[in-house]
Structures are given as C-alpha cells and as structure tokens.
Amino acid sequence: MGGLTGEGELAAALRRWQRRLAASACAVCERWQGEPVCAVCRSRFGTPVARCRGCAIELPGAAAELCGACIRHPLPLQATVAAWAYGYPWDQLIARFKFHGAVELAGPLADGVGAAVDAGLDAGWLTLPELLLPVPLSARRLRERGYNQAWELARRLGRRWRLPVEPFWLERVRETPHQAELTRAERLHNLAAAFAVAPEARHRLAGRRVALVDDVMTTGSTLAEAAATLRRAGVAEVQAWVLARTPDD
Numbered sequence: 001m002g003g004l005t006g007e008g009e010l011a012a013a014l015r016r017w018q019r020r021l022a023a024s025a026c027a028v029c030e031r032w033q034g035e036p037v038c039a040v041c042r043s044r045f046g047t048p049v050a051r052c053r054g055c056a057i058e059l060p061g062a063a064a065e066l067c068g069a070c071i072r073h074p075l076p077l078q079a080t081v082a083a084w085a086y087g088y089p090w091d092q093l094i095a096r097f098k099f100h101g102a103v104e105l106a107g108p109l110a111d112g113v114g115a116a117v118d119a120g121l122d123a124g125w126l127t128l129p130e131l132l133l134p135v136p137l138s139a140r141r142l143r144e145r146g147y148n149q150a151w152e153l154a155r156r157l158g159r160r161w162r163l164p165v166e167p168f169w170l171e172r173v174r175e176t177p178h179q180a181e182l183t184r185a186e187r188l189h190n191l192a193a194a195f196a197v198a199p200e201a202r203h204r205l206a207g208r209r210v211a212l213v214d215d216v217m218t219t220g221s222t223l224a225e226a227a228a229t230l231r232r233a234g235v236a237e238v239q240a241w242v243l244a245r246t247p248d249d
Contacts, residue, residue: 024036026040028089036104036105036107036108041089042108042112046083049085050062053080053125053126054080055067055069055077055220056081056242056245057245077220077238078209078239080223081241081242082116082242082244082245083115083244085244085246086216086247091244093109094243097149098215101146103147113157117157126239127209130163131163131208131211132213133169133230134153134170134214135150135226136171136172137150138175149215168198169201170196170201170212171197172195195226205230205233206233206235208236211238215242216243217246
C-alpha cells in the first residue's frame with residue numbers, strides 16, 4: 001500500500017489545518033500550548049490558599065473558617081468562593097476578559113472557579129445551589145461592552161454541573177458609577193436599590209438556593225446588595241462564586 005491518496009489525503013490535511021487553528025499562545029507565558037492559559041501557568045499561579053467561607057478573604061491559616069469581619073458583621077451570603085487572589089496574572093487576564101473583548105478567556109477562568117467550588121464540595125462546607133444567577137450589568141454598560149462577563153462565566157459553570165442559569169431574573173435597575181472609583185462607604189451608598197428581581201421570577205425563586213456569579217469581589221458590597229435583594233424576594237440561600245478576591249487592606 002502506498003501513501004495516503006484521495007479522501008485519506010484530504011482528511012489528513014484537514015486534521016493538520018484544525019490543529020493549527022486550535023493552537024494558541026498562553027495568555028500568561030506566551031508559549032504556544034493550544035489553550036488560552038496553559039496547565040503550567042494554572043498550576044504555578046493557582047495554588048489554593050485558606051479563605052474565609054463567608055467573604056473569601058485570605059486567612060493566615062487553615063484552622064479558622066471565618067474572618068473576624070464575617071464573625072462580627074456577616075454578609076447576607078451563605079458562602080463565598082473565589083478562585084484566586086486579585087493579583088498577577090489573574091488581574092491582567094480579568095481586565096482583558098472584562099474590558100477588552102477577550103471572551104476566549106471565559107473558559108479557563110470559569111474552570112478556576114469550578115475547581116474552587118469542587119474543593120469546597122469535597123471538603124463538605126459547600127453544597128451545590130439549584131441555579132446560577134450572573135450579576136447583571138446596566139443596559140448602558142451592556143451596550144458599551146457587548147456582553148456581560150458574569151453571564152459568560154455562569155453559563156460555562158452551569159454546563160459543568162448541569163445547573164440552570166437565568167440571566168434575566170435579577171436586574172440592575174439603577175445606573176451606578178464604577179465601583180473601582182469609590183471608597184468603601186461610597187460603594188455601599190452607590191448600590192442602594194440598584195437591583196431588583198424580575199416580577200415573573202419572584203415565585204420561581206421563592207425557597208430556592210442560588211449562587212451569584214461575578215468577576216471580582218472587593219468590599220463585597222455589590223454581591224451583598226444583590227443577595228439582600230434576592231433574600232427579600234424569598235430566596236432561601238445565596239452563595240457567591242467569583243474569579244478573584246482582592247487582598248485585605
């Protein structure tokens with residue numbers, strides 16, 4: 001038998017072309033690995049650390065379950081999961097994903113959240129919710145950006161555990177300045193009455209266990225206001241799943 005001819009030759013050429021299309025440089029080390037963030041960089045910069053189960057702030061050791069702030073003034077969240085600290089390289093990747101249209105990073109970033117959730121499930125302190133809700137953008141910001149980064153994460157996480165994802169049940173009803181530009185006190189005032197539950201969703205959410213999905217948690221004011229809105233609508237339990245948690249000041 002000779003070399004490949006006809007259909008076999010065409011199929012081999014097609015497979016080579018598909019492999020070239022699939023190849024991509026790692027967004028961190030820039031080596032050609034065939035995935036947006038390579039396994040080496042995920043391992044190098046993704047070492048798990050002990051975190052507060054209430055707000056996901058990093059703890060000095062694994063013995064404590066809650067930080068002092070959550071003991072004194074707990075957020076309206078049953079649990080909070082963060083994949084990483086907001087620092088290199090995740091801060092740069094999140095900025096590219098969030099502000100510069102790098103939606104191809106949604107998959108590896110969502111995988112980081114998924115791994116953190118799996119760790120909580122395996123440890124027994126976390127339970128899977130019944131559905132996922134992405135933290136919504138205002139209509140104007142959604143038009144400017146073209147997509148909601150929280151939805152891009154939530155729909156991938158929903159597929160991971162076969163959970164329903166509802167992008168329209170929680171609404172942002174008031175335009176607010178960017179949180180990054182504000183102090184802690186201003187953030188809390190800024191988000192007052194910013195969210196609402198869609199009228200048609202209220203009876204569907206009553207008594208349910210949900211997880212809010214977002215990109216970065218800083219003071220927790222956005223997630224706390226969204227969670228409080230859901231609790232007032234009858235939601236039984238609210239978790240928060242985020243890509244990154246900023247370090248404690």
